Every structure is written in structure tokens, then in C-alpha cells.
Amino acid sequence: MMDLKAGLWQQQTLKLAMTQELSQAIALLQYSAQELSAFLEEKALENPLLKIENVNIKPMNPLMDRNRRNHQKSEKDWIEQIADKPFSMEEYLLSQLKITNLTAQQMKVIRHLIKNLDENGYFKGELIEISQNMRVEHDVVDECLAIIQTLEPAGIGARDLQECLLMQCYYKNPNNELAQTILSNYFIPFAEKKWKPIAKELGASMKDLQDVFDEIQQLNPKPGALLRNEPTTYIIPDAIVEQTIEGLTVRMFDESLPRVRFNDSYYQKFQNQNKQVSRFLHDKVQDYQWILKSIEQRKETLTKVVAKIVEKQPAFFQKGSQYLVPMTMKEIASELDVHESTVSRAVREKYVQTPIGTYPLKTFFTSTIQTLTDEESTSSTQVKNEIQSLVAEENKQKPLSDQEMVEQLKLQKGILVSRRTVAKYREQLGIPSSSKRKRFV
Structure with a gap:
């Protein structure tokens, strides 16, 4: 029989409390450089003692800048000075039309139909619905779509992949009746390479079908993508691994990050005010110190993780990606005496520049x-x-x-x-x- 009695006992336990500061340090570790910059900018709005200096933005000197521009302009070839103003898909397609041969109504419908093309150049509207909404005969709308489909790149304005490839096939070789027949009547089985019954029905050889397949492989399933003029995106590495005489070295690349400074003038101006202001300043000083500490911890942890990766993957950095050896986050965490989640956060959205290219840090972890x-x-x-x-x-x-x-x-x-x-x-x-x-x- 159990003896159940009420009483008081003392028990000592070790427990980790998730404080706001600890949560902030964890968040900063997993932030990419861009996310960290945005976080610091936001913090600067909340904390008047935290001053942000964007070191990658230099102050302007009008005289020096004007002289530099004049010098650079004289060295450039004249053609390089032409403005790079990319065309939109609508502008590009409309520029091909012979406007004199089209009525005002046709131009209006064509403009509307072009707005219904998706990013790959496929027509995603409903002709009957457009006809009713614009109060235009269905035949006119259908004819206007046919006009769009005659424009370049070939395949633009198609309603599905089958029509897109058929249009391109005809544009490329109008006399290839076998390819057109296959795309029109045997599209799915042909794509699934169920060729024997197709060859038998059409009286063609397997080699003939192979030739058609090879020709179709050269077509573009996304013609509209050719008209997308997107700006080039650049990856800024978080760490740089270099080959030196002493061996592989690791350094952090934090030039792109804003510098955090203490706004001493603000602090000196208000520190001797009333208790409420003093308490506010005290809290903001602590907040500033925690942010500095969290940033330093982020840099230290990231440096240790990258250094350990380099230590365990020297052949990769010296010879190429084919020499990547098995490595897990658990293994790195164990050797650094940290939790596996810490390594996972440290490598999230981070990149390293190496002698053989720039890679996401997650690349190095394989089963x-x-x-x-x-x-x-x-x-x-x-x-x-x-x-x-x-x-x-x-x-x-x-x-x-x-x-x-x-x-x-x-x-x-x-x-x-x-x-x-x-x-x-x-x-x-x-x-x-x-x-x-x-x-x-």
C-alpha cells in the first residue's frame, strides 16, 4: 500500500529558459546577409542609440564624380552609351504588327489578347468570354489570336504545349507532314515513347519516329521565356575560402553588412533627464549590447562551421566537386560541440566563395x-x-x-x-x- 502524504520538497534542476535575447541570437544566426541587414535597419528605427552605417554606400563628391564620369565616358565606345531599355512582351509583339493592315477593332482585341499571355507565352484567356466582354464577334477574336500566333518567337500565343510545339514544327519545316501528324494525333503516346503502334498505323519506321523525336527536342516549350529581360542577380558570399602557400584559409566577407555604431551624442544629451528617460536609455543600451553580441556570435559560429567544412573537405576545394566526401550536420555539430540545429541555422541561405566557384553551404552535407x-x-x-x-x-x-x-x-x-x-x-x-x-x- 502506497503512503501518499502532502509535503514540501526541494529539488534542483538545470533548465534552459528561452529568453528574448537567446531567441534573438538564434534568429540572427539563421539570417542571410540580406535578412540581417533588414533586421538591423528595423532595429535602428526602434532604438535611437543604434546607428547604422552602410559602408558600401560612399558619400558623393560632385567634383570628383563629374571628373570621373567624363573620363569614363571618353574611354567608352559610342555604342555602349545607348540606353539599355528592355522591351516588354507586349511591346515586342506589337512592334511586329503591320498596323496599316489592321482595323482599330483588331488592334484593340490584339492588345487585350496579349495581356492574357502568361510568362511562358501561352494564351490563358477564354475566347468566348473575351468576345462577350468586348462585344466583338467570336470570329474576330479568333482571327486576332491567329494573328498573334504568326509573330515571333514561334509558338507564342499557343493555348497548350501541343499547339505550341505544332506551331513551331510548322514554322521550322512546313513540309514535315509526319511530325505534324504525330503532334496532332499521337501527342501523348508519342511523348511516352509508345512508338510501335504509331509506326504501324502511319507506315513509318522506328528510325523515322526517332528523327521526329530529335527534331521536337530542339523546339522551345516556353517561347515567352525568350522575351523576359530579367536583371542579373548576384550572390554575395558570406565566407571566402582561398588557397595560399600555407594551405586553405577562411575569412568572413561582411563588407556588405551595415556597420552598427553607438549613438553617443543622443545618449549624452538625454542621460541626465528624469527616471523614466533614464530607464528607457538603460533598456536601449542593453538592447544595443545584445545586438552587438548576437552579431559577433553569428560571425564566430559561422566561421567555425566553415573552417570545419574546409578541414573535412580539402579535396573538394582543391580538386573539384566530384571529390565531395560524405559529411552530415550531426557530424560537424559533434566536433564543434554544438547542437545540430545550430549548424543547420548557420548554413541556412549562406554561400561560400571557393577557388572552384561559389556554393551554398548546404552543398557540403550529403548522406x-x-x-x-x-x-x-x-x-x-x-x-x-x-x-x-x-x-x-x-x-x-x-x-x-x-x-x-x-x-x-x-x-x-x-x-x-x-x-x-x-x-x-x-x-x-x-x-x-x-x-x-x-x-x-
Whole structure:
């Protein structure tokens, strides 16, 4: 029988409380450089003691800038001074029309139809609905869409992929009746490479169908994408790995981050005010100090993680990505004596510039694949590279099945993987199945 009595006992436990400061430090660690900059700008609005200096923005000296511009202008070729004003899809298409041959009504409808093209150049509107809304005969709307479909790039204004490819095929070679018949009447089975019944019905050879397939492969399924003039995006690395005489070195690249400064003039001006103001300043001083500490902790943790990656992946940085060895976040966390989630946050949205290119830090973490020898292992990236090599070197008339690749990896490289794993990696690489890779030439 249990003796249940009420009483008071003391018990000592160790517990980590999620304070606001700790939460802030965790958040800053996972922020990308852009997110951190936005966070600091926001904090500067809340805390008058926190002053932001954008070091990448230099003050303007009108005299020096004018002299520099004049000097640069004289060195440039005249053609480089033409303004780079990109055309929109609408402007580009309208510029091809022979306006003198079109009525005002047709131009109005064409403009409206062009606004219904998606970013890939496909027409996504409903002709009947547009006809009713614009109070225009359906035949006129249909004719206007046909006019758009005669413009370049070929395939623009198509209502689906089948029509898009058919339009391009006719534009490229109007005499290729076999290709046009296949795209018109056998689109799905042809794409699935169910060619034997198609060849039998059309009285064509498998080689003829292979030629049509090769020709269709050269067409563009997204013609509108050719008209997108998007600005080039640049990746600013968070860390830089360099090869020196002493070996591989790591340095953090924080020039793009704004500098945090203490607004001493504001503090001196208001520090001797009443208690309420003093309490406000005290809180803001603590907030400023916590932000500085969090930024320094972020930099320190990120430096340690990158340095450890370099230590464990020297061949990658010196020879190339094919030498990436298996490595997990848990392994790095264990060696740095931190939690795995800390490593995960540290590498999130971070990039490293290396002698062989700029990579996301997550690139270096791969799963381990077993090999025939217990002493060695390989990474999933290496296995994918081997699969690509096998497909590149295979007999295209008798492509390797997933099971045959399993056996080849085992015999040639000593890599043990399942057929399911090979199929998953093959799909991730965008490699079709063996039946769809087969050629009839």
C-alpha cells in the first residue's frame, strides 16, 4: 500500500529558459546577409542609440564624380552609351504588327489578347468570354489570336504545349507532314515513347519516329521565356575560402553588412533627464549590447562551421566537386560541440566563395553510401556523378535499367545502393527511365 502524504520538497534542476535575447541570437544566426541587414535597419528605427552605417554606400563628391564620369565616358565606345531599355512582351509583339493592315477593332482585341499571355507565352484567356466582354464577334477574336500566333518567337500565343510545339514544327519545316501528324494525333503516346503502334498505323519506321523525336527536342516549350529581360542577380558570399602557400584559409566577407555604431551624442544629451528617460536609455543600451553580441556570435559560429567544412573537405576545394566526401550536420555539430540545429541555422541561405566557384553551404552535407570495404564510404553526390557517367557512356539502343546501374555501380565502383535509390537519384538528375532513353537509330 502506497503512503501518499502532502509535503514540501526541494529539488534542483538545470533548465534552459528561452529568453528574448537567446531567441534573438538564434534568429540572427539563421539570417542571410540580406535578412540581417533588414533586421538591423528595423532595429535602428526602434532604438535611437543604434546607428547604422552602410559602408558600401560612399558619400558623393560632385567634383570628383563629374571628373570621373567624363573620363569614363571618353574611354567608352559610342555604342555602349545607348540606353539599355528592355522591351516588354507586349511591346515586342506589337512592334511586329503591320498596323496599316489592321482595323482599330483588331488592334484593340490584339492588345487585350496579349495581356492574357502568361510568362511562358501561352494564351490563358477564354475566347468566348473575351468576345462577350468586348462585344466583338467570336470570329474576330479568333482571327486576332491567329494573328498573334504568326509573330515571333514561334509558338507564342499557343493555348497548350501541343499547339505550341505544332506551331513551331510548322514554322521550322512546313513540309514535315509526319511530325505534324504525330503532334496532332499521337501527342501523348508519342511523348511516352509508345512508338510501335504509331509506326504501324502511319507506315513509318522506328528510325523515322526517332528523327521526329530529335527534331521536337530542339523546339522551345516556353517561347515567352525568350522575351523576359530579367536583371542579373548576384550572390554575395558570406565566407571566402582561398588557397595560399600555407594551405586553405577562411575569412568572413561582411563588407556588405551595415556597420552598427553607438549613438553617443543622443545618449549624452538625454542621460541626465528624469527616471523614466533614464530607464528607457538603460533598456536601449542593453538592447544595443545584445545586438552587438548576437552579431559577433553569428560571425564566430559561422566561421567555425566553415573552417570545419574546409578541414573535412580539402579535396573538394582543391580538386573539384566530384571529390565531395560524405559529411552530415550531426557530424560537424559533434566536433564543434554544438547542437545540430545550430549548424543547420548557420548554413541556412549562406554561400561560400571557393577557388572552384561559389556554393551554398548546404552543398557540403550529403548522406553516406556504403561501399564494399568497411574503411571507405562515398557521398550521394558522388553516386549521382557515377550515375550520370553510366548514362553518358551507355549504349543508347540498349540503355541501362535501374537494376543494371545498381550492378554496374557495385562491380565498377564498389558502391552498394538499392534500385530504389538509383531511381530516386536518376529522377533528381532529370534523367528519364531506360525506356524513354532508348534510341532507334
